[in-house]
Amino acid sequence: MSDAHHLLGLQPGATPQQVKRAFRKLAMQWHPDRNPDPAAIEHFKALRQAHDRLLATLLDGGEAADADASPETSGAPPARGADRWQTLEISLEDAFRGATRPVCVRTPRPCTHCTGSGIEKLSVSRLCEPCRGSGRVRGAKGLIRCPECDGRGYRNTQACTHCSGSGEEVAERWLQVVIPPGLVDDDELRLSGEGEPHPEVGHPPGDLRLRIRLQPHPLFRRDARNLVLQRPVSALRMLIGGSLRIPHPGGVRSVALEPGVAHARTLRLSGAGFPARGKHPAGDLVIELEPMLPQTPEKPLHTLIEQLDNALTARASHHFPELARWEEDWLGD
Ligand SMILES: [Zn+2]
């Protein structure tokens, strides 16, 4: 098989129609307008040359022109094949801790069964079904020639059963990809040599470049390398402080809560966000505390709350400065 056949994914003996068809399909994938890889330009040129060369040979009826057509390499071919871009969506936990995940590389190629023609030859001619062998079907203005069998009434080809007549199949390749910890959106994971093959034998393939996309998480939000979450807390606990259990992709953590106001406030754990990667230092874990007041406490608690409220209002100017001011303004003598 010649390089040109190989490049276009064709079997020897492909017809001009098959050559054109294979080129059109590959051109969709490799045209520089569609493929951002700088190497795509060279690959596209090589495809075009292969197409032109094969067609010229077929129309001349000779094979010699194809055998050594290398001197026309004006622009030096790239040292390796083109890179291939794919998006890799991962969970926030995987991004955080790192993981090994299967990645499918899908490459459309001309159907191997029909060499891209979409048509399969039948060993025995078959009656044409739409016209039932008559060669004619009913059109808008009476009987017309059957388009399925071209009026012959029988057919010796059918749509390729392997590709349903599309002329194309998808080659799937699975890779186990090691995801290092600390990747975030738009980071790139580069797998050397897993990209597109070089059109010529003896050159290494390009790289597979996986652009990372983090799935949305129901609890955590990412802010640069910080990990942000909202944590409801009893307002009373916020007043007196204590220990809080905080979910974290690396496992549940205990965090010390200082006594303070019972307003929404933020706890920050330096370095507990996304792990450091390259020149980016680790982010923080940011806990947004949401104070919760008790809902309709049961009767036995009323005595306790009564005592608490009395004790607090006894020094209202310290515990409730705004309330104390209001009472002085509107109730004071
Ligand atoms: Zn097929």
Ligand SMILES: [Zn+2]
């Ligand atoms: Zn017919």
